[in-house]
Amino acid sequence: MAQIKDVAKQAGVSVASVSRVLTGQAKVSETTTQRVLAAVKALDYRPDLAARRLRSRRTDTIGLIVSDIRNPFFTEVSRAIEDVAYQQQWRVILCNADENPDKEAVYLDLMRDENVSGVILSPTLSRLAGFRPADYPFPVVLIDRCDRDTAADAVVLDNLDSAYRLTVHLIENGYQRIGCLYGAVSATGRQRQEGYAAAMNGHGLVPQAVAVSATVDHARTTAGNLLRQEPRPQALLASSGLILLGVTEALRTARLRFPEDIALAGFDDLPWTRLVEPGITVIAQPTDDLGRAAIDLLRQRILQPEQAVRRVVLRGELEVRGSSLKMMV
Secondary structure, eight states, rough: OOOHHHHHOOOTTTHHHEEEEEEESSSHHHHHHHHHHHHHHHTOOOOOOHHHHHHHOOOOOEEEEEEHHHHHHHHHHHHHHHHHHTTTOOEEEEOTTTTHHHHHHHHHHHHHTTOEEEEEEOOHHHHHTOOOOOEEEEOOOEEEOOOOTSSSSEEEEOOOHHHHHHHHHHHHTOOEEEEEEEESSSHHHHHHHHHHHHHHTTTTOEEEEEEEEESSHHHHHHHHHHSSSOOOEEEESSSHHHHHHHHHHHHHHTTTOOOOOEEEEEEEHHHHHHHHHTEEEEEEHHHHHHHHHHHHHHHHHHHHSSSOOEEEEEEEEOOOOGGGGOOOO
């Protein structure tokens, strides 16, 4: 692999002259420029971008660390972030932490080594506890997950309110024994459980919330256990798209129909929720807006490091479908 000194030798100029031509940071004669470019082409030279980043205080690269890329929510958010980054000629290093604090730490170290301009992070619970932006050598924007007292730039859904509205919708349609399956490993799942519990308590009903890992398999098994209880829940609420899919599979295994046998509602307006008859009632998250708002906050933080902390809270939309139709009495 050709190095910059090889280009300099081929062009008959100094290494400094090659660097000036490639970076465009200083004026170089047209003759020298053409000789350097010809040498670059002849040797198929590619600049050492990593070394350049280490010498520079700013880069054109940002990091995106998501907690579970298998979750369609994070896939859609990542796409929105990448679209904006491409338009702004930023490169994105995408990492999947798998809800694993150790992997998350490794990837944050990678971002430090790559000298990225900033990071958009969906943190694990342990990372979020006591999170301080000053602990990192780059600006950080939290996405999807943030505690009320976290003093960091963040873009989140109105989780508590969304879950509250979804639960009230079920209550107003006649359901009283409403079970809730929520993600145990994220602040988001816990906030949605709080909204569910607030709605149940506010209507004089007893909450029945069960924490699960945000996987289809665990949600399916846990929902199956709930369905075997007596009395059986009249409705089930799932705090994420993956949990909702597991619950739906459990209902199919138990040969229960919704809403005839049990009502069903959850989060994330995924294509399959509209295809399953008669359609599943969900809170639709504005994934595109979440991603765009996160990269906009990061850009502002990069340009104005001393600006006040900002939090963008977006509203989820209640999409009512047949799975939560009014209970027949």
